[in-house]
Amino acid sequence: MSSDAAAKILVVDDNEANRSLAKATLEDEGYTVVLASGGAEGIAAFTAERPSCVLLDVRMPDVDGFAVCERLRALPRGDETPILFLTALRDVDTFDRALRAGGDDFLTKPVRPTELVVRVQTALELRRIKAELRDHYALLKKQRDDLLRLQLQKERLTAFVVHDLKNPVNTMDLHAQLLIRDKELSPSARESAAQIRTDARHLTRMIMNLLDMSKADEGQLAPKRAEVDLPELVRSVIAELEVSARSRDVKLRSAIAVPRVVADADLLRRIVTNLAENATRYAPPASAVTISADRTDGATELRIADTGPGIPAGMREKVFDPFVQVEAGERQVGRTSRGLGLSFCRTAVEAHGGTIWVEDASPGTTFCLRLPDEP
Numbered sequence: 001m002s003s004d005a006a007a008k009i010l011v012v013d014d015n016e017a018n019r020s021l022a023k024a025t026l027e028d029e030g031y032t033v034v035l036a037s038g039g040a041e042g043i044a045a046f047t048a049e050r051p052s053c054v055l056l057d058v059r060m061p062d063v064d065g066f067a068v069c070e071r072l073r074a075l076p077r078g079d080e081t082p083i084l085f086l087t088a089l090r091d092v093d094t095f096d097r098a099l100r101a102g103g104d105d106f107l108t109k110p111v112r113p114t115e116l117v118v119r120v121q122t123a124l125e126l127r128r129i130k131a132e133l134r135d136h137y138a139l140l141k142k143q144r145d146d147l148l149r150l151q152l153q154k155e156r157l158t159a160f161v162v163h164d165l166k167n168p169v170n171t172m173d174l175h176a177q178l179l180i181r182d183k184e185l186s187p188s189a190r191e192s193a194a195q196i197r198t199d200a201r202h203l204t205r206m207i208m209n210l211l212d213m214s215k216a217d218e219g220q221l222a223p224k225r226a227e228v229d230l231p232e233l234v235r236s237v238i239a240e241l242e243v244s245a246r247s248r249d250v251k252l253r254s255a256i257a258v259p260r261v262v263a264d265a266d267l268l269r270r271i272v273t274n275l276a277e278n279a280t281r282y283a284p285p286a287s288a289v290t291i292s293a294d295r296t297d298g299a300t301e302l303r304i305a306d307t308g309p310g311i312p313a314g315m316r317e318k319v320f321d322p323f324v325q326v327e328a329g330e331r332q333v334g335r336t337s338r339g340l341g342l343s344f345c346r347t348a349v350e351a352h353g354g355t356i357w358v359e360d361a362s363p364g365t366t367f368c369l370r371l372p373d374e375p
């Protein structure tokens with residue numbers, strides 16, 4: 001039985017006996033057969049009958065098989081319909097011409113009925129597979145296009161975050177700075193302005209953290225390494241956090257025994273800021289947060305230590321996941337923190353070929369990051 005029994009086959013042959021034999025053979029297999037006795041008639045039948053497969057004699061008095069084949073290929077559906085040549089000319093030349101004309105297969109006469117059936121079945125099967133491939137291709141192409149579109153949307157969003165969010169937040173910070181310089185400002189207004197500065201910086205930090213994590217997702221977070229003056233970097237971080245630390249009565253201390261480290265200055269600064277900001281926030285009043293650095297074999301280790309509530313052992317890995325915060329629920333309401341700081345830190349440390357972890361340091365928390373000299 002044929003695998004495509006409903007298929008219609010067009011047989012184009014000027015020889016009546018050949019036509020009849022092909023018709024009988026194929027009809028026995030369940031195919032519908034349409035006959036044409038010359039090239040022109042064959043072309044007309046192709047358009048009228050829309051066959052699934054064409055058997056085409058090469059030598060015909062009006063238009064020869066090769067010319068018919070070329071004309072069929074140019075018609076609608078002509079490209080996807082298998083065309084099998086039938087010829088008594090058993091030579092390589094004819095075979096080559098048949099292929100050049102766009103034939104799918106080539107049968108020499110006299111054609112044995114079983115061979116004819118197998119070749120037709122194969123041609124139809126190939127056509128089916130081709131159509132399937134085309135569908136798969138179309139699906140893949142659609143998925144790729146969807147992905148590209150998403151990617152573009154994401155890039156637009158990133159650009160939006162950078163320009164439309166970062167800039168006004170920076171402007172807010174600038175204006176708050178201007179206010180603070182105003183000698184006539186009342187102490188409470190000054191305090192408010194300082195609070196605006198703290199929050200604006202926090203917002204900027206969150207925006208930058210998000211941006212860098214999305215860059216890392218796309219493999220685009222490449223640290224720009226250079227020699228960094230580590231004591232100076234820590235000094236500037238402490239200066240930045242000074243106001244909020246003082247408002248909590250927390251002292252920020254620096255104990256850096258490493259003068260220089262090779263790293264991306266901006267990323268490293270933000271890593272330390274995020275860790276020191278967390279430490280300051282969790283440190284109890286009248287306590288100190290210490291930022292220290294030491295050399296160990298082939299690496300620099302930085303530690304940010306506080307004497308706050310600590311992080312439960314079961315959470316010490318998880319806190320580095322995005323949006324994870326230890327104390328869920330009410331205490332979070334109204335806070336601007338979103339649990340991105342540590343994810344950014346891990347992303348940025350790993351981009352340097354380094355590692356970051358929470359040390360067992362009760363009471364309190366010590367974050368440690370190790371930056372190898374050779375990443």
Ligand SMILES: Nc1ncnc2c1ncn2[C@@H]1O[C@H](COP(=O)(O)OP(=O)(O)OP(=O)(O)O)[C@@H](O)[C@H]1O
Binds near residue numbers: 306324327340341
């Ligand atoms: N020094 C610390 N002491 C105690 N808990 C900490 C400390 N640092 C981080 N955590 C816990 O880990 C969580 C995740 O920290 P992370 O810095 O990622 O987020 P966040 O500070 O809550 O928000 P964001 O940094 O995005 O503003 C914090 O919410 C807190 O529960």
Ligand SMILES: [Mg+2]
Binds near residue numbers: 278340
């Ligand atoms: Mg944080």
